[in-house]
Amino acid sequence: MAAASEDCPSGAEEGGRLAEESKAEGNGLFKDHHFAQAVEAYSRAIDLSPDNAIYYANRAAAHIRLENYGSALEDATKAMEIDPKYIKAYYRRGDANFALGKFKEALKDLKKAAEVAPRDPALRKKLLECSKEVKRIRFEEALAVEHDQEPPRSETLDLDTMTVEESYKGPRMDCSKDGKYMITVEFVKDMMEEFKEQRLVHKRFAFEIILMAQKIFKSKENVVHVDVPQDSHITVCGDVHGQYYDLLNIFDINGLPSEENPYLFNGDFVDRGSFSVEVILALLAFKCLYPNHFHLTRGNHESRAMNKMYGFDGEVKHKYNGTMAEIFRETFCWMPLAFVLGGKVLVLHGGLFTQDGVTLEDINKLDRNREPPDDGIMCEILWSDPHPLPGRRASQRGVGVAFGPDVTKAFLDNNKLDLVVRSHEVKEEGYEIAHDGRLITIFSAPNYCDSMGNKAAFVKFNGSDMVPHFTQFSAVPHPSVRPMAYANSFLSGLGG
Structure with missing residues (x-):
């Protein structure tokens, strides 16, 4: 059997090319705020090239815009497994955890990302905000215990x-x-x-x-x-x-x-x-x-x-x-x-x-x-x-x-x-x-x-x-x- 020539790309090369086309289509749909269609495009890219962390992280971003935070967590986690140094995967999982109110888990993801990119300004800002939220939750939990026996405010308002x-x-x-x-x-x-x-x-x-x-x-x-x-x-x-x-x-x-x-x-x-x-x-x-x-x-x-x-x-x-x-x-x-x-x-x-x-x-x-x-x-x-x-x-x-x-x-x-x-x-x-x-x-x-x-x-x-x-x-x-x-x-x- 003759080897594939430069004019006849291999099946893997063709699959990679089609996957990149689907990713580009997804990026365009995402930019135009068609997030459900973007998920479909990124899914086609993943089907063609299932070991590309970028495709999963991009689909996670579209899921977040659709408020499908559970699916975003799964995709971001998969991207992290494929490429533990891919910082956007940590971003996405941190975003999804934060949106679900899982602030401690979000903080862990963002700290892990900071180990990879300690000088990233967007990451530093996210870390600061997430840290504030964790502290606020702890403070409110302590306050709630302290005031647990107080009557509702609507009953005491004059x-x-x-x-x-x-x-x-x-x-x-x-x-x-x-x-x-x-x-x-x-x-x-x-x-x-x-x-x-x-x-x-x-x-x-x-x-x-x-x-x-x-x-x-x-x-x-x-x-x-x-x-x-x-x-x-x-x-x-x-x-x-x-x-x-x-x-x-x-x-x-x-x-x-x-x-x-x-x-x-x-x-x-x-x-x-x-x-x-x-x-x-x-x-x-x-x-x-x-x-x-x-x-x-x-x-x-x-x-x-x-x-x-x-x-x-x-x-x-x-x-x-x-x-x-x-x-x-x-x-x-x-x-x-x-x-x-x-x-x-x-x-x-x-x-x-x-x-x-x-x-x-x-x-x-x-x-x-x-x-x-x-x-x-x-x-x-x-x-x-x-x-x-x-x-x-x-x-x-x-x-x-x-x-x-x-x-x-x-x-x-x-x-x-x-x-x-x-x-x-x-x-x-x-x-x-x-x-x-x-x-x-x-x-x-x-x-x-x-x-x-x-x-x-x-x-x-x-x-x-x-x-x-x-x-x-x-x-x-x-x-x-x-x-x-x-x-x-x-x-x-x-x-x-």
Whole structure:
């Protein structure tokens, strides 16, 4: 057999050339923010050349942008095994661990990278930020033990000490005959206009809204059943993530909430977008106005850990104060975990479960007044994602579980339901129908983080048949405040 000539490259050479082409395609897709397609391109490169650390590290970066932190950890670890001196592999695994709140593990990865590249300025900055976070967590843990027996801040806050100064020119709540403040439609509309002009309402009114809403949440079960009469409807929206001007656009398209125009917003109201305070105060105010016709489901970002990292905690402290940040946290812990609409449609933020046979009653038995646990039913409600193949597998996020169409069918049949509506994932078209039509993902933050280029959507159900009707919409302009403006600075370049 004749040897391969220079004009006829060997199979290995051809495979290497094609792998590099796939990597270059992936890099272009990544640059254009098409991260899911970038993962596919890097995967083709890995299939052709499975011992190249760069391909795994690049795919890890794309997974991080998609918030698939579990998959990013796997890819970064594989890259480190192939080339223990490849510094970007340590970066990626450190980034993924940090995003998952595993700060000590992230610090180990970054210190290991520093052994390889001790003078790298970006690495030194990451090390400093991660070290600060580990120290902060240790301090807060010690403080939590010290104050473990103290009552919730929302029970000790004295609103009467908060005088609304005459110099305050913004919207004012009306007072009832007994001197208590009331939330009216006029006040909420005026407040939303104030927010639109990048002005805040007085802290007294903000606290009134939060505490009124908290009281309503406390009266609800974990699973709330909502009747949808034959001649009525309800609109379900997914993640909004602090994109206030896109929230206003939803109301422009579909009408303001009212008893005749009910809504359910399915978690992740805050973080990432830098108008999260405005979003959550508007949503809580509508909850107070229409307690039986405006509904809010808790998402995985309605939690202390996520708010500390992804911006809401910093934004509240910047715009108001730390006391309000803590009372928001306490209020989030009282939000319901799921809704059943018209006896047929289950709405929850994340997804289903690692174990068979979970019932609505099992969900109702949970103690939801807490920070989300690392595993179990409550964790999975907030974090799980669907998967196209049957069965269950490890979640790409590193939290929750990936569940297949057979799991969805069994759960729905067992609980005598027709459909699951969940959110939690960016979809290029704003929504996705999966699992033989029995599962819908709805996402309502267009051009997520000003970078994803996705459309958004909401879904409307008519009481006569409870069939989903989708409306898509695109992003609208907003003031020049970048996403993640109040987030942990470690995360500002995450995945870059």
